[in-house]
Amino acid sequence: xxxxxxxxxxxxxxxxxxxxxxxxxxxxxxxxx
Amino acid sequence: xxxxxxxxxxxxxxxxxxxxxxxxxxxxxxxxxxxxxxxxxxxxxxxxxxxxxxxxxxxxxxxxxxxxxxxxxxxxxxxxxxxxxxxxxxxxxxxxxxxxxxxxxxxxxxxxxxxxxxxxxxxxxxxxxxxxxxxxxxxxxxxxxxxxxxxxxxxxxxxxxxxxxxxxxxxxxxxxxxxxxxxxxxxxxxxxxxxxxxxxxxxxxxxxxxxxxxxxxxxxxxxxxxxxxxxxxxxxxxxxxxxxxxxxxxxxxxxxxxxxxxxxxxxxxxxxxxxxxxxxxxxxxxxxxxxxxxxxxxxxxxxxxxxxxxxxxxxxxxxxxxxxxxxxxxxxxxxxxxxxxxxxxxxxxxxxxxxxxxxxxxxxxxxxxxxxxxxxxxxxxxxxxxxxxxxxxxxxxxxxxxxxxxxxxxxxxxxxxxxxxxxxxxxxxxxxxxxxxxxxxxxxxxxxxxxxxxxxxxxxxxxxxxxxxxxxxxxxxxxxxxxxxxxxxxxxxxxxx
Numbered sequence: 001x002x003x004x005x006x007x008x009x010x011x012x013x014x015x016x017x018x019x020x021x022x023x024x025x026x027x028x029x030x031x032x033x
Numbered sequence: 034x035x036x037x038x039x040x041x042x043x044x045x046x047x048x049x050x051x052x053x054x055x056x057x058x059x060x061x062x063x064x065x066x067x068x069x070x071x072x073x074x075x076x077x078x079x080x081x082x083x084x085x086x087x088x089x090x091x092x093x094x095x096x097x098x099x100x101x102x103x104x105x106x107x108x109x110x111x112x113x114x115x116x117x118x119x120x121x122x123x124x125x126x127x128x129x130x131x132x133x134x135x136x137x138x139x140x141x142x143x144x145x146x147x148x149x150x151x152x153x154x155x156x157x158x159x160x161x162x163x164x165x166x167x168x169x170x171x172x173x174x175x176x177x178x179x180x181x182x183x184x185x186x187x188x189x190x191x192x193x194x195x196x197x198x199x200x201x202x203x204x205x206x207x208x209x210x211x212x213x214x215x216x217x218x219x220x221x222x223x224x225x226x227x228x229x230x231x232x233x234x235x236x237x238x239x240x241x242x243x244x245x246x247x248x249x250x251x252x253x254x255x256x257x258x259x260x261x262x263x264x265x266x267x268x269x270x271x272x273x274x275x276x277x278x279x280x281x282x283x284x285x286x287x288x289x290x291x292x293x294x295x296x297x298x299x300x301x302x303x304x305x306x307x308x309x310x311x312x313x314x315x316x317x318x319x320x321x322x323x324x325x326x327x328x329x330x331x332x333x334x335x336x337x338x339x340x341x342x343x344x345x346x347x348x349x350x351x352x353x354x355x356x357x358x359x360x361x362x363x364x365x366x367x368x369x370x371x372x373x374x375x376x377x378x379x380x381x382x383x384x385x386x387x388x389x390x391x392x393x394x395x396x397x398x399x400x401x402x403x404x405x406x407x408x409x410x411x412x413x414x415x416x417x418x419x420x421x422x423x424x425x426x427x428x429x430x431x432x433x434x435x436x437x438x439x440x441x442x443x444x445x446x447x448x449x450x451x452x453x454x455x456x457x458x459x460x461x462x463x464x465x466x467x468x469x470x471x472x473x474x475x476x477x478x479x480x481x482x483x484x485x486x487x488x489x490x491x492x493x494x495x496x497x498x499x500x501x502x503x504x505x506x507x508x509x510x511x512x513x514x515x516x517x518x519x520x521x522x523x524x525x526x527x528x529x530x
Contacts, residue, residue, distance in 0.1 A: 002245040005077045009244065009304065012084060017301045020294040021051075023449055027287065028047050 042204040042281050042527060049209035050282055051294055056212035056364030057274045058299040059219055061142055062267035064358050065329045067303035068310035072325035074259050076243050078250030080304070082257055086264035087296045093459035094270035094424050095292035097431040100443045102279030103286060106526040108375035109273045110519060116434050119520040123512040124430075126519055128273045128423040129376045130508055135272075135416040136369030137395050138402035138409050140196065143362040144188030145177055149334060150355045158351060161342035169335045177330070180405040189403035190396065196366045197392040200374055201385055204281050208367055215360035222357040223305040229350060230313045239312030239321070258472045261465065266417065268299045271424025274368040277375045280527050289448040289455065302361070309354070313337070317344060333358070370395065380522040407492025414477070414496045415504045421470045422505075428462035436460060474498055 044050040071079055105112040113125025152172075161168055177185040199207040230236055250256050265271065275295070279286070310332075311325070317340040318324045324336045341351035373391035378384060402409040431439060440456055477496050478485040487493075488500035512519075 002077065002241050005081070005246050006240060006244040009077075009080055009084075013297060013301050013304050017294065017297040020290060020297060023290055024047060024051060024287075024294060027290075027449060031047075031285075 043283065044209055044281050045205045047283070047286065049205070049213060050278065050286065051291065052212040052216045053208055053278055053364075053368075054275060054291060054295045055216045055298045055302075057278065057368035058267070058269045058295050058365075059216065059302040060267075060269070060361050060365035061139075061329070061358065062263070063299060063303040064223075064306040064361055065310075065333050067263060067267060068307045069325055069329065069332060070259055070263050071243055071307050071311065072322065074256045075247060075250050077246035078248075079256050079260050079263075080244070080307075081246070082251075082260035083263055083300065083303075086261045087268070087300060088455060089458055089461070090261055090264045090424075090465060091268040091270040091296040091299075092289075092292045092455045093457075093462065094427055095268070095275050095295060096288055096444060096456050097427045097439075097459055098271070098273065098276035099279040099282070099288045099292060100439050101427070101430070102276040103282050103284075103288065104439075104443055106280055106528050107379045107523065108277050108280060108372065110376050111379040111523040111526065112276065113430060114520050114523055117430055120516065121430075122520040122523065123509070123516040124426055126376070126512045126515075127509055128426055129372060130512065131416055131419045131423050132273050132369055133373045133391070133394065134398065134412065134508070135420065136366060136373070137399035138412040138416075139362075139369060140192050140366050140395060140399055141185065141189050141403045141409060143192040143196075143359070143366050144185060144190075144403065145330075145334065146355060146359045146362055147192060148176060148185070148188045149338065150352075150359060153348065153351045153355060158338070158342040158348055161339055165343075166335060166339045169339045173330065173334045177334075178406050180407070182404055182406070186400060186403040189399060192363075192366065193392060193395045193399065196363065196370045196395075197388055199367055200370050200391075201388040203384060208371060211367060212364055215364050219302060219357050219360045219364075220305070222353045222360075223302065223309055226309045226350060226353050226357070227305060229346065230309050230316070233312065233316035233344070235316040236312035239315030240308065242315060242321075243307055243311045254472075258469055261469050262473070263303075264296075265421060265424065265469065267303060268296050269365070269368075270296070271427055272420050273423055273427075274372055276427075277372045278368070280375060285447050287448050287450070288444050289450040289452065293450060293455075310337070313340060313350075375527075378527075379525050380519070381525050405492065407490075407495060411491040411495035411500060415501050418470065418473050418477075418501055419505055421466060421473070425463060425466045425470075428459050428466070431459055474501075477501070 101112045101116065105115045107115060109129040110122050110126040114122040176182065199211045201207065314324050315321045324332060327336055338351065341347040344350060370391055374384065374387040377387035377390060402412050436457055436459060440453060444456055445451060477498050481494065481497050485497050486499040487497055488503045491500060494500050
């Protein structure tokens with residue numbers, strides 16, 4: 001059970017943070033043309 | 034109303050802004066508070082509720098702050114004046130002063146970390162191998178816990194001067210550059226430590242404790258309240274600092290995406306710290322729970338220092354840990370000093386003059402906390418709980434101006450994330466506030482049966498509702514009296530558009 005929760009928390013936390021950084025990177029690239 | 038004058042600073046890139054807001058959010062709340070709170074609240078359920086708190090507490094408040102800064106190009110006091118009217122100026126100033134008062138004692142912690150970094154690099158761990166916790170306790174007690182703590186004061190002064198030296202260089206040359214180095218460093222150092230720590234025999238027990246879930250914990254109000262408090266005190270949402278950094282944001286800066294990045298970045302840093310501290314303590318300490326419950330100072334400066342000294346490669350681990358803690362603490366102190374400076378710059382002071390005045394204020398007020406830990410504890414309680422009220426004022430201000438109006442005019446047009454509910458939940462913030470703030474206020478009453486209304490001497494009644502109300506009211510009265518004068522001087526916006 002705790003292993004599952006660890007995987008979920010890491011996936012949600014790191015996943016959401018990584019996704020947000022990726023969106024920022026894409027927006028920055030788009031801005032610079 | 035006087036004409037708003039223009040001219041100012043801007044972040045060089047979106048990365049600069051993101052590093053800076055992460056620097057503000059990631060601080061001691063992640064590295065030494067989060068692991069202790071996980072331990073005190075029985076692990077996994079607390080972490081899952083922390084994720085919920087990000088959506089219902091942190092994201093909407095960060096959006097409110099950011100939109101106020103970007104819309105008005107003025108710091109807290111000026112923005113409340115421009116958006117809500119001159120009679121609200123003192124409320125914005127109160128919000129700013131709460132954060133500055135918090136900064137005055139927070140910088141003391143940065144001084145402590147600098148002292149321990151110097152100890153680690155001068156062979157202290159070798160002595161601890163022989164002396165154990167008896168020695169680390171004695172060194173800590175003599176250094177910071179015995180008033181007047183003169184050596185702690187010297188390190189405090191050095192910490193204030195370092196922050197001032199960065200702030201005086203301006204947004205791009207100082208704040209942005211420093212955070213672009215320090216924030217990636219915090220994540221990288223914690224990741225390296227994590228790899229080392231999970232290789233220790235028995236480290237998995239720490240991870241198991243951190244992530245195990247007992248369903249009954251979801252029914253415990255104290256776990257929910259602790260998780261929402263953690264979100265409030267760790268992310269920096271509703272402190273007024275996001276507001277100040279968004280004064281320097283580009284016109285098309287994405288408020289919603291930045292709020293999301295900052296909150297989840299803060300949570301990732303906290304989880305990394307948890308996965309370093311808990312496994313290290315469970316692997317190395319004979320009684321892990323006693324260590325985790327030894328308070329922030331006891332955990333970091335007494336117990337972890339001792340555990341590192343008795344581990345293979347402990348010098349490198351201790352150095353990485355304290356450098357990460359230093360970077361996290363300094364990046365947060367920078368935000369607090371800048372908040373004070375920006376408010377003064379809105380009144381027409383140049384950056385060097387504003388930095389000088391704020392530095393002097395930090396040195397004068399923070400001195401009492403540096404010299405006497407009883408005062409430090411009092412300030413930590415008084416202004417920590419006051420920060421929750423700053424969040425309330427931001428939510429009220431957003432509702433007064435118009436939640437829908439702010440979404441349509443300022444958030445939605447520049448956002449890639451059209452998740453409106455994450456913003457509109459700010460309407461429920463007063464209810465969340467009443468529960469969390471009320472819980473803290475009630476708890477502090479129970480700690481002093483029959484004496485909860487007393488406030489003097491501050492060291493004796495450090496956590497009483499009496500001392501909180503007296504200090505909050507004193508600040509409010511001073512700022513209310515100065516309202517007209519402040520409103521008249523607040524005319525220097527950082528207009529870029």
